[in-house]
Structure formats: C-alpha cells, structure tokens
Amino acid sequence: MPRAIIAMSGGVDSSVAACLMKDKGYDIIGITLKLHSQNDIIEDQSCCTEQDIIDAKAVCDKLGIEHRVVDFESDFKKHVIGRFVKSYIDGGTPNPCVDCNRYIKFSELIRIAKEENFDYVVTGHYARVAYDEDSNRYVLKKGIDEAKDQSYVLYSLTQDTLSMLKLPLGELSKDKVREIALENGFVNADKKDSQDICFVPDGKYADFITEYTKRDFADGDFVDLEGRVLGTHKGIIRYTIGQRRGLNLALPQSMYVCKKDIATNTVTLCLDHELFSDTLYADDVNLISIKEINEPVKLEAKVRYKHNQAPCTLYKVDDDTIKLVFDEPQRAITKGQAVVMYKDDTVVGGATIL
Secondary structure, eight states: OOEEEEEOOSSHHHHHHHHHHHHTTOEEEEEEEEOSOGGGOOTTSSSSOHHHHHHHHHHHHHHTOOEEEEEOHHHHIIIIIHHHHHHHHTTOOOOHHHHHIIIIIHHHHHHHHHHTTOSEEEOOOSEEEEEETTTTEEEEEEOSSTTTOOGGGGTTOOHHHHHTEEOTTTTSOHHHHHHHHHHTTOTTTTOOOOOSBTTBTTOOHHHHHHHHHTOOOOOEEEEOTTOOEEEEESOGGGOOTTOOTTOOOOOSSOOEEEEEETTTTEEEEEOGGGGEEEEEEEEEEEESSOSOOOSOEEEEEESSTTOOOEEEEEEEEETTEEEEEEEEEEEOOOTTSEEEEEETTEEEEEEEEO
16 A cells, blocks of 8 residues: 655645545555744734644544644744745845745655655645656646646756655646535635735735844835936835835836845836846756756746746756746746746746846
8 A cells, every 4th residue: 555645734725635645545644844833923814823733633633544743943944934034135036935845845745755664745736747758757737727726836846756746636626626625524624725925924024024134124215227216215125026006106107116236225116118028047947847958948937926828938058047038028027036937738847036
C-alpha cells in the first residue's frame, strides 16, 4: 500500500485531497505546519490560524488518520517574512506565497516524507503533475478549474519534488470539491478561502514592515518622468508599481506609480499608458518542462498571479538571468514579482522579476 503525507491546512481543499487519497487506498497521515504565532494573525482573515489546526485535526479524526502539527515558525520568519520585508525595503513587491511553497511547505514535507519512508506528498493545490516521456521530465500543468488554477505559485518546484507530489484536485472544480466535503460531513465544508497574505491579513503591508523592522521610513518626493517634484510621499514602502489610489495628490489627471528609487527616496509617477513595457529581465530561474534554454523560445507568460498569459519570447542572458520580450506591451511589470512561463497549459518555468 503506497504511503502519503497530506499537507493539512485546515481548509476545505486539503481536507478533500486527504479524503480522495484515502478512497484510492493510500496509507495517509495529515501534517499541519505551524508557521506563525497567534499574535501575528487575525482569525477568519488568514490561513494557518489556531482554528485551522483544530479544523485539520477534526477532518483527520473524521477520516480515521493520524494528525501531526509541526512547528516551522522560525523558518517561516526567516525564509518568508524576512524575504518579504527585505524585498519591499529594496523597492520590490514580492509574492510570499511563492517563497513559502519553495522554502517551507514543499521542501520540509519532502524531507519528512523521505526520512519516514513515505512515497508521496499530497497538497490541495489546483494544479496537475504529469510525466513527459519525450523529455524524460516531470511537468506541472494548470488545474482544470481555470478560476482556481494555482500553478503560478508552484513554479519553483523541482524535478525531485514533482516526482513525489500528488495533486488530486487538479482535475476538479471548486464546486465539486465543496460538494465532496459536504457529502463527507467535514466541519470546514463551507469555510471561506483564505485571502491576502497570511501574516498581513489586513493588507496593511507598510504598517507590518514598520512594526517588524522597528524602522521609520522617511517621507520623500513624488516626481514625474522629467524629475519635476509633484508632492511628498509618506515612505517609499507604502507604494507599489501601478498604484493610483492613496497618493493624496491634487493632480490635473490620474497618475500612477511607475518607479521607486531607494537611493534618492523618490517615487516616480506617470500616466497610465507610460506603465506599459514589452521587456523584462528576471533571475533566480527555475525551469520545469525544459532542462535548459539553448535558443529563443516562443511561449506565454504571466507577470503576476491574476495576469492573463501573454505571448512572448524567452531569451537566456546568462546562467541565472533571462529576458522576456512580449509581443504586446504589458502593464505595470513589477520588480520582485514572479514571472511564470507557459506553453499552452504546461509550466515551462519561472523567475523573479528584476
């Protein structure tokens, strides 16, 4: 009988994933990773709360399987919160869910699985894993439910991880998943999906960073593309590329954040059409469906989670840097975000936008 670890977040998705694997005859246990303390979060607005742990255990009890809670609070603080804060201070806008998957969830679950001789790790992500015999590589594909597809945040998965990963929800819609949860009487069948970043559930990133670092971020100048001063900003970490609201400026027309200069502590504003660019550079590249880039590749890419895939050409700059040139300019390409590349419904790979 194959053995599998189920990553149990306390939500409906991971609960149904566990149920499906048990129904398939797998010997399973549920593991919940404790990532931050109760003081860091707001119940009902975040994942990984104490209530989530209680819900995960209730589902495991319902299924008659073992449930464990493993404390990774210090690692999460270092590899996810720390990287998030540093990126913002350096002028970027990071996606901490990508880092959490990369440095905490999958790496640690795979480590535990290998140490205890489990065959697979299972999560409730809406994506699919397949094996391509032509390339002799495991590939990551988009989930069937386009509205719930989570392949974007999984682009950093390695061949080793993919070889041990099962994603049973990849072929299902969210409605079907809730239906299965209701049929099995799970306590979280109607539970809302978690929103925003788990350790900043109120969305006030700048306040969180200020409190976390115990630093004050000085006011500075808003300037236009010609360097003319337009007004005063309230700290450079409070602004992201493409932002229009919250600038508190009386301007003759709508203007948007298009650049943040840490050295001069200036935030540059531009008109909407000036936010568009057809080229980006990215580093920290992870390739999945291909082993290396030997020549320009035509594909599609997303420059943020909710972005539509856009046709582009991928070029190799050096061993860890790529260039993407889009067929049509894309709006508000942002330093620190992940760019994820696709060939149809298959993830080619991803990187961090420079």
